[in-house]
Amino acid sequence: MAREAGRMNLLSLLFQASKGRFLASVLSGLVSGACGAGLIAMINRTLSGNQTHGTFEVAAFVGLVAVALVSRIAAQVLISQINQDALFDLRLKTSAQIAHAPLRQLEEQGSHRLLSALTEDLFHLTNAMAMLPRLVINASTVFGCLVYMVMLSRTLLLALVICLVLGIATYRLSTARAVRDMRRAREVQDELMLHFRGLTDGIKEIKLHARRRDDFLSRVVADAAGRVKDLQRRAATAFAVGSSWGMFLFFVVIGVLLFLLPRLTEVSAAALVGYTLAVLYLQTPLMSLMEGMPLLSRGEVSRVKLEALGLSLASSTEMARGTAATLDTRPSFQTLELRGATHRYQREHDDQTFTLGPIDLELRPGELLFIVGGNGSGKTTLAKLITGLYSPQEGQILLDGQPVTAQSQEHYRQHFSAVFSDFHLFDRLMGMDGELSQVQGFLERLKLEHKVRLDGKAFSTTALSQGQRKRLALVTTLLEDRSIYLFDEWAADQDPAFKTVFYRELLPELKRRGKAVVVISHDDRYFDVADRLLRVESGRLVSEPLSPPLAEPPRAVS
Numbered sequence: 001m002a003r004e005a006g007r008m009n010l011l012s013l014l015f016q017a018s019k020g021r022f023l024a025s026v027l028s029g030l031v032s033g034a035c036g037a038g039l040i041a042m043i044n045r046t047l048s049g050n051q052t053h054g055t056f057e058v059a060a061f062v063g064l065v066a067v068a069l070v071s072r073i074a075a076q077v078l079i080s081q082i083n084q085d086a087l088f089d090l091r092l093k094t095s096a097q098i099a100h101a102p103l104r105q106l107e108e109q110g111s112h113r114l115l116s117a118l119t120e121d122l123f124h125l126t127n128a129m130a131m132l133p134r135l136v137i138n139a140s141t142v143f144g145c146l147v148y149m150v151m152l153s154r155t156l157l158l159a160l161v162i163c164l165v166l167g168i169a170t171y172r173l174s175t176a177r178a179v180r181d182m183r184r185a186r187e188v189q190d191e192l193m194l195h196f197r198g199l200t201d202g203i204k205e206i207k208l209h210a211r212r213r214d215d216f217l218s219r220v221v222a223d224a225a226g227r228v229k230d231l232q233r234r235a236a237t238a239f240a241v242g243s244s245w246g247m248f249l250f251f252v253v254i255g256v257l258l259f260l261l262p263r264l265t266e267v268s269a270a271a272l273v274g275y276t277l278a279v280l281y282l283q284t285p286l287m288s289l290m291e292g293m294p295l296l297s298r299g300e301v302s303r304v305k306l307e308a309l310g311l312s313l314a315s316s317t318e319m320a321r322g323t324a325a326t327l328d329t330r331p332s333f334q335t336l337e338l339r340g341a342t343h344r345y346q347r348e349h350d351d352q353t354f355t356l357g358p359i360d361l362e363l364r365p366g367e368l369l370f371i372v373g374g375n376g377s378g379k380t381t382l383a384k385l386i387t388g389l390y391s392p393q394e395g396q397i398l399l400d401g402q403p404v405t406a407q408s409q410e411h412y413r414q415h416f417s418a419v420f421s422d423f424h425l426f427d428r429l430m431g432m433d434g435e436l437s438q439v440q441g442f443l444e445r446l447k448l449e450h451k452v453r454l455d456g457k458a459f460s461t462t463a464l465s466q467g468q469r470k471r472l473a474l475v476t477t478l479l480e481d482r483s484i485y486l487f488d489e490w491a492a493d494q495d496p497a498f499k500t501v502f503y504r505e506l507l508p509e510l511k512r513r514g515k516a517v518v519v520i521s522h523d524d525r526y527f528d529v530a531d532r533l534l535r536v537e538s539g540r541l542v543s544e545p546l547s548p549p550l551a552e553p554p555r556a557v558s
């Protein structure tokens with residue numbers, strides 16, 4: 001029942017995506033099916049000698065063949081168009097859903113699962129959706145033939161329906177386990193994607209240690225890939241047995257009609273020939289339905305998987321897309337307060353939790369706040385809380401005295417520009433226009449002018465050293481010109497000379513321009529730059545007295 005509901009869902013998704021063409025393809029399919037039934041009727045009448053071979057009959061035959069041909073081509077073309085459009089829509093929709101999902105939810109899923117969803121699941125879901133109109137077309141052909149058969153003989157129709165019901169029931173019985181196997185294979189594919197990520201991200205570590213490489217390939221990857229192979233092979237075998245069983249049933253039906261039924265009841269020879277012809281004609285659409293079943297089942301597994309990820313395709317992204325254009329890109333503020341804000345990490349299958357907070361913190365324009373603390377003390381978590389990437393689980397954030405709510409969170413985030421320690425450098429500038437004229441100046445300021453230029457909106461390269469990549473990320477944030485800046489260990493990869501530029505020139509300059517700046521840092525040499533120093537210890541904030549500056553390394557040579 002749940003699976004039926006799922007298919008209904010797939011069908012309605014496709015219908016919503018392209019109502020007009022969907023209906024047109026179904027209509028073309030129905031016309032094609034009706035023409036097929038008409039042709040069978042004509043052939044039967046001619047074979048039984050009930051029809052003359054006059055010009056009208058020939059013209060009618062040619063006409064029916066032509067209409068069947070054109071309507072079938074139309075249905076197929078429309079199907080492939082819907083398929084491509086649906087894939088396009090699904091990719092954009094799912095990307096938007098990921099972009100709008102809460103960060104914590106995405107972190108809990110892990111990037112390997114999201115990648116699986118964006119590649120595997122979207123591919124299979126689209127394949128299944130492409131099957132649905134074909135399923136409707138084939139069903140309409142079957143329907144046309146059945147109508148013709150009702151007209152020929154009700155007794156024969158009853159026999160046929162009994163055979164069909166039996167056939168479908170046994171087919172489903174043999175493939176039920178295959179669907180379960182497909183679902184399990186899909187779970188293992190997430191694991192496989194995790195290992196593939198390990199292969200690309202960890203290629204240096206793998207290359208440097210031959211035994212690690214062999215262990216990784218022959219045990220870790222081969223184990224997951226082997227399980228996927230076994231499960232999919234078993235599912236494919238069950239589906240092959242199921243569809244061959246269906247094929248066998250056709251001949252059983254024809255045997256029953258030709259040899260058994262005439263002994264049990266009175267059936268005319270014309271009806272028998274008509275039935276045999278119709279059953280043979282039905283073979284193609286019914287086989288196509290059966291061959292499509294594995295694709296439909298696989299698509300259904302992906303649909304359930306996407307829903308389980310919380311990326312339900314039914315949920316609309318229109319609202320979120322609409323609001324982006326109306327948001328102020330550089331809002332200003334007077335006060336930002338965290339009051340008793342708390343964030344707790346609770347891992348699945350793990351009793352250990354880490355709690356940050358309750359945090360009380362105030363920030364004003366023109367303030368330079370340093371946050372320090374040991375590894376794992378909660379600095380980055382606090383940064384995510386301050387920037388609105390995490391919502392407080394307890395307590396609240398107030399902006400200019402107003403609590404930040406789910407509705408105002410997107411607006412709240414527009415106050416920030418940040419470089420996190422695991423930042424991502426996009427290869428182009430997005431969401432900016434007028435700011436582009438300032439790029440060259442910032443590139444020169446950060447000593448990148450000989451390495452990178454801007455071609456249109458794209459950087460000429462992002463293949464740079466880690467320190468240079470961070471500088472380029474800083475260029476982007478400076479262009480954004482937001483009212484609050486957050487740097488999470490930005491200077492960690494910079495040479496001593498550039499550290500000085502960052503702490504002694506860039507940060508004070510941002511402060512002078514009225515920006516509030518939050519800096520997570522281990523560089524105690526520069527703590528004197530800060531207006532305030534806060535230490536995070538096991539998730540709690542403590543104030544630190546400011547110490548006098550230590551001896552500095554040489555300044556950068558311009």
Ligand SMILES: Nc1ncnc2c1ncn2[C@@H]1O[C@H](COP(=O)(O)OP(=O)(O)OP(=O)(O)O)[C@@H](O)[C@H]1O
Pocket residue numbers: 107345346347354373374375376377378379380381382
């Ligand atoms: N994605 C996560 N899921 C579960 N727990 C997490 C996650 N990220 C961090 N933690 C936990 O939260 C604690 C604080 O992590 P956080 O990244 O905020 O520390 P940090 O002070 O920035 O450390 P570092 O100086 O090493 O960057 C860690 O000890 C870890 O146990």
